[in-house]
Amino acid sequence: MNKRHFLSSTAAAVLALSAGATLAQDNTFKIGLILPMTGQQATTGRQIEAAARLYMAQNGDTVAGKKIQLIVKDDTSIPDMTKRLAQELVVNDKVNVLAGMGITPSALATAQIATQSKTPLVVMAAATSSITEASPYVVRTSFTLPQASVALADWAPKNGIKKVVTLVSDYGPGLDAEKFFTSRLQFNGGQVVEQLRVPLRSPDFAPFLQKVRDIKPDALFVFVPSGAGAAVMKQFLERGMDKAGIRLIGTGDVTDDDQLNDMGDGALGVVTSHHYSAAHPSAMNKKFVEAFQKANKNLRPNFMAVGGYDGMRVIYEALRVTKGNGGGDALLGAMKGQIFESPRGPIFIDAQTRDVVQNIYLRKVEKKDGQLYNVEFDVVKDVKDPGKTK
Numbered sequence: 001m002n003k004r005h006f007l008s009s010t011a012a013a014v015l016a017l018s019a020g021a022t023l024a025q026d027n028t029f030k031i032g033l034i035l036p037m038t039g040q041q042a043t044t045g046r047q048i049e050a051a052a053r054l055y056m057a058q059n060g061d062t063v064a065g066k067k068i069q070l071i072v073k074d075d076t077s078i079p080d081m082t083k084r085l086a087q088e089l090v091v092n093d094k095v096n097v098l099a100g101m102g103i104t105p106s107a108l109a110t111a112q113i114a115t116q117s118k119t120p121l122v123v124m125a126a127a128t129s130s131i132t133e134a135s136p137y138v139v140r141t142s143f144t145l146p147q148a149s150v151a152l153a154d155w156a157p158k159n160g161i162k163k164v165v166t167l168v169s170d171y172g173p174g175l176d177a178e179k180f181f182t183s184r185l186q187f188n189g190g191q192v193v194e195q196l197r198v199p200l201r202s203p204d205f206a207p208f209l210q211k212v213r214d215i216k217p218d219a220l221f222v223f224v225p226s227g228a229g230a231a232v233m234k235q236f237l238e239r240g241m242d243k244a245g246i247r248l249i250g251t252g253d254v255t256d257d258d259q260l261n262d263m264g265d266g267a268l269g270v271v272t273s274h275h276y277s278a279a280h281p282s283a284m285n286k287k288f289v290e291a292f293q294k295a296n297k298n299l300r301p302n303f304m305a306v307g308g309y310d311g312m313r314v315i316y317e318a319l320r321v322t323k324g325n326g327g328g329d330a331l332l333g334a335m336k337g338q339i340f341e342s343p344r345g346p347i348f349i350d351a352q353t354r355d356v357v358q359n360i361y362l363r364k365v366e367k368k369d370g371q372l373y374n375v376e377f378d379v380v381k382d383v384k385d386p387g388k389t390k
């Protein structure tokens, strides 16, 4: 090949490449899904990715003429990593939407990038109340801890639980749970006699549980993030705290469907409040659980999966409504105010707060067909996040 020939063919190749890239960009809608796929929060990443893929398998990967591309990145639940990955996804991959966010520090670290780049950030897991206030581009499909905690503080004193010790992971969602459970219980005439906080990373629950045993409250209220519940349950039972007359209660994170069935019969009777149970008795949920289990070697979907599944719905619908040619602001606008049926029940994305409004269920661990489930026995409808400051 002579030089002239080489140059012209290279130029043609470059042209073809960039034309291809433009074409790909025009016809592709990219979702940057950042999740903890390894490390302490890996089950959350696994559940959300599986749910997102299920949503795409059920609803197709083309919306308004755009081919949806899901780009999954593992942040190992290190917030600096989440932020760096978000930056790369926005700058290099030119994603249309950011999504995922396994833990609160990851969501808070990424909020700024969403704001600067005007990219909607769909928070599918993290649940500290203030996250939606960290950027006007945040839309949440998970839940908040104030939202989940208050119903339990209404239930407890009516059911013989007056004196409570709280035990929470020492960061955003735990502090939210502690604050809102405590103030509501006090308002209802109950008493929180001790507030214990355990570290988020590699917690050792033993010394804390010993302390609870000595205090001997009517109940121990627990919030730990998804994935840590089984360890709490095991040590609670090993110490014979149930036999000592102390009840275990908490938000549904502790009886997480991802782990519940392996917790053993000691978990029977534990009452929690939450927005999702795999045993939620609706036709839509039955279908969801079946399809999820079929696609994932019988893995039971948990509340994280539902946050991911509904997050995809919010993104798909926004793309459909904006006819495939809206930028970040148009997409954000189309995410606000969406109302739809989720496997958890009816939900609503409040246009003012961009947070999810949903039913909170009271549930009790029971055995059904030989398996442990959170069986719903009461519901508080359309609960807004009580943690919002405005």
Ligand code: VNL
Pocket (backbone or CB within 6 Å): 041, 044, 102, 103, 104, 105, 125, 126, 127, 128, 172, 173, 224, 225, 226, 227, 253
């Ligand atoms: C958070 C809240 C994470 C609740 C969780 O599991 C959870 C959070 C990973 O906001 O960090 O169950």
